Amino acid sequence: MSRRRLRRLLPVLILPLLAIAAWQVAIWVAAPREWMLPSPAAVAGAGWEARERLWFHAQWTLMISVIALIISAAVGAALAYVIARSRMARLAIYPWVIVSQVIPLVALAPLLVLWLPPFAAILVLAVLMSIFPVIVAGVDGLGAAHPDLIRATRGLGASEGWTWMHVRVPAALPRLFTGLRMAAVFVVSGAVVGELVASDRGLGALTRLSAGQFETPLTFAAVVLLALIGLGLFGAIAVAERLALPWTRRPTRPRS
Amino acid sequence: MPAKGVQVPHGTDIRIEGVRLALGDDPPMPVLGGVDLHVPAGTVAAIVGPSGCGKSTLLDVVAGLAAPDAGSISGADSVALMPQRDALMPWLTLRANIALGAELASAPRDDVGRRADEAIARLGLTGFADHYPHALSGGMRQRAALARTLLAARPAWLLDEPFGALDALTRTGMHDVLRDLMREVRPTVLLVTHDIAEAVALADRVLVAGPRPMAIVADIDAGDGADPAHAADAVMSALRTAGALA
Numbered sequence: 312m313s314r315r316r317l318r319r320l321l322p323v324l325i326l327p328l329l330a331i332a333a334w335q336v337a338i339w340v341a342a343p344r345e346w347m348l349p350s351p352a353a354v355a356g357a358g359w360e361a362r363e364r365l366w367f368h369a370q371w372t373l374m375i376s377v378i379a380l381i382i383s384a385a386v387g388a389a390l391a392y393v394i395a396r397s398r399m400a401r402l403a404i405y406p407w408v409i410v411s412q413v414i415p416l417v418a419l420a421p422l423l424v425l426w427l428p429p430f431a432a433i434l435v436l437a438v439l440m441s442i443f444p445v446i447v448a449g450v451d452g453l454g455a456a457h458p459d460l461i462r463a464t465r466g467l468g469a470s471e472g473w474t475w476m477h478v479r480v481p482a483a484l485p486r487l488f489t490g491l492r493m494a495a496v497f498v499v500s501g502a503v504v505g506e507l508v509a510s511d512r513g514l515g516a517l518t519r520l521s522a523g524q525f526e527t528p529l530t531f532a533a534v535v536l537l538a539l540i541g542l543g544l545f546g547a548i549a550v551a552e553r554l555a556l557p558w559t560r561r562p563t564r565p566r567s
Numbered sequence: 568m569p570a571k572g573v574q575v576p577h578g579t580d581i582r583i584e585g586v587r588l589a590l591g592d593d594p595p596m597p598v599l600g601g602v603d604l605h606v607p608a609g610t611v612a613a614i615v616g617p618s619g620c621g622k623s624t625l626l627d628v629v630a631g632l633a634a635p636d637a638g639s640i641s642g643a644d645s646v647a648l649m650p651q652r653d654a655l656m657p658w659l660t661l662r663a664n665i666a667l668g669a670e671l672a673s674a675p676r677d678d679v680g681r682r683a684d685e686a687i688a689r690l691g692l693t694g695f696a697d698h699y700p701h702a703l704s705g706g707m708r709q710r711a712a713l714a715r716t717l718l719a720a721r722p723a724w725l726l727d728e729p730f731g732a733l734d735a736l737t738r739t740g741m742h743d744v745l746r747d748l749m750r751e752v753r754p755t756v757l758l759v760t761h762d763i764a765e766a767v768a769l770a771d772r773v774l775v776a777g778p779r780p781m782a783i784v785a786d787i788d789a790g791d792g793a794d795p796a797h798a799a800d801a802v803m804s805a806l807r808t809a810g811a812l813a
Contacts, residue, residue, distance in 0.1 A: 457652075457654070459650050459651070459652045459654040460654050460656060462627075462632065462648070462650050462654070463648070463649070463650050463654035463712075464667070464671065465630075465632055465648075466630045466632060466646075466647065466648025466649070466650065466725070467647050467648065467667070467668060467671045467672075467715070467716070467719045467721075468644075468647075468671050468672070468719065468721075469671050473671075477656075477667075478656065481656065481658045482658075484658075556658065557699075558657050558658045558659075558699045558701070
């Protein structure tokens with residue numbers, strides 16, 4: 312690793328290192344039982360020992376999160392387009408999309424489990440918890456194209472439909488990706504809530520099972536892994552954004 | 568020397584008669600108060616007037632982007648509008664931006680790239696074709712916007728303060744670029760500006776617009792035979808008479 316990258320990485324690590332240090336100090340001072348609060352070393356040890364079990368559950372959570380994120384991205388973007396394009400849809404659908412977020416979605420979980428097979432219930436919950444930022448960012452983005460861009464193309468004979476596909480949609484992409492990055496984080500929470508109530512598989516299920524058996528170090532290890540999955544999805548969206556929107560990278564201005 | 572591959576049809580007059588338009592609802596604000604003008608094919612007319620007098624609205628009406636309340640316009644489907652800001656798509660390279668003009672002119676697909684390359688060379692943008700607009704200077708972006716307008720292959724151009732966002736030096740350079748291009752392609756041009764020197768330098772005639780609701784109050788010759796200083800003075804005094812100078 313180059314020195315420059317190291318220098319950029321170090322500040323990022325300050326807070327977690329401080330937190331782990333404080334955690335260790337608390338263990339030394341208060342000496343709690345391990346099932347109440349295990350030491351960082353105990354968590355690492357338990358995580359390593361149970362690595363195969365953790366990986367088995369992590370795959371499940373990761374798979375559900377990725378599928379739900381893809382559904383949220385596709386359905387959310389399509390809904391955003393319809394809402395932005397049609398006045399009727401804006402009046403009929405958009406207010407209810409917003410109202411739907413007032414319902415604590417976690418409270419829906421037991422109902423979904425009642426109505427759907429476990430896999431579908433978890434998927435629906437993860438989609439419901441992640442689709443909102445995609446829709447809102449998409450609708451905002453589709454209205455964000457600069458009027459001059461519309462005027463310039465309409466003034467060269469472009470039809471209304473052409474400007475939607477060639478001006479408004481590309482102009483909406485940066486904001487849409489912002490929504491997708493938020494969705495990438497929320498989708499993991501949705502999957503975990505679903506697994507907590509509806510599944511024997513997945514890291515959400517593992518936290519429930521391990522905490523119930525006072526295997527607290529394993530619970531901690533599962534939580535750490537969940538955070539890593541969230542970070543990974545966030546990072547994947549950020550990479551996709553860089554690849555899809557090369558113009559948002561700012562090269563230096565050529566000298567003329 | 569006519570530019571190869573750049574074929575712009577000739578012979579469209581821009582003719583506007585009695586155009587009125589009010590915008591807003593409560594109450595409607597008259598913006599265009601009966602505009603009459605005629606730009607003969609292949610000539611350049613500049614409209615000079617105070618800011619906010621409705622010049623851009625008039626261009627929108629001529630381009631068919633806004634419908635007038637009264638009056639008639641001929642040639643609406645043969646104009647290409649170029650707005651004040653370059654209005655290049657930030658997500659397209661310079662070449663793709665310029666090619667949009669040809670695409671919108673329904674050029675054959677395999678011909679679009681060739682036409683774009685010719686326009687790039689014609690406007691001195693070779694070497695910058697693969698850059699995104701934000702990496703280019705204002706003058707270069709404006710050249711690209713001109714290239715796109717050229718490729719739209721419309722016989723009449725509506726230029727809405729095309730160089731208003733440029734610094735004075737770049738603007739003077741762009742005047743030469745545009746003058747050469749117009750001499751070569753011979754479009755019918757309606758140029759809106761608030762820069763009297765620019766109007767006199769580029770146009771055959773300067774039409775002076777009064778304050779809102781807009782009407783043309785003077786028609787001043789600024790062609791090759793006219794004395795530029797004299798024409799500028801005439802424009803100035805017409806603006807003063809119209810009460811357009813604050």
